[in-house]
Amino acid sequence: MNGRAPYGLVAVTCAVIMVVLGMLVSGQRQSGPDELAVRWVERIFGPDTALLRLLVSPTEAYVLIPVAVLTAVLCLVGGRQPEAVLTMVAPLVAILVNTWVLKPLFGRWKYTYLAYPSGHTVALVAVLTVLVLLARPGVATGVIAVVGVVVLGGVTIGMIGLGYHYLTDVVGGTLFAVATVCATWVLLTWAARRRAPVPSDG
Secondary structure (H helix, E strand, O other): OOOOOOHHHHHHHHHHHHHHHHHHHOOOOOOHHHHHHHHHHHHHHOOOHHHHHHHHHHHOHHHHHHHHHHHHHHHHHOOOHHHHHHHHHHHHHHHHHHHHHHHHHHOOEEOOEEOOOOHHHHHHHHHHHHHHHHOOOOHHHHHHHHHHHHHHHHHHHHHHHOOOOOHHHHHHHHHHHHHHHHHHHHHHHHHHHHHOOOOOOO
């Protein structure tokens, strides 16, 4: 992980865009882009709920928790304690803040539940962002990033097709997850530097 990367700037930028988007869709049932996305998914995928549920499956706890735990264990085995903490803490913080703060704050309803930002998306993208940050720079990072984008695209189609979320809910969840992971890493890096011993002049 490149400690010189502008994680703080990424976190702030994503958070600001997420808030602005949330203000625009707050209380709305559907926006223009949401309607277009629904029509496109219905036209291409139709009522194939089996396929749509398969596309959404990467957001389930039985998929994400083992991935996060395995990643944390590998970090600990490799002596990368801050990275292990990031793996376990960042997704959990993102999920809790999204559920208890952001959704009630923006108050966007879909049927009988609050929809913005998408909690399924927050959980998935938080784990994917951690994997991208922890991967070795180069091919590994590129492969994980591409796979993550493909998975997120499939999840987006599935959630729209099944009526779980609007497109803008997914966008908001993605932005918030990236912001949370990057901000968490900035804090962990700062704390590690504070604990590091100061070399003596002797």
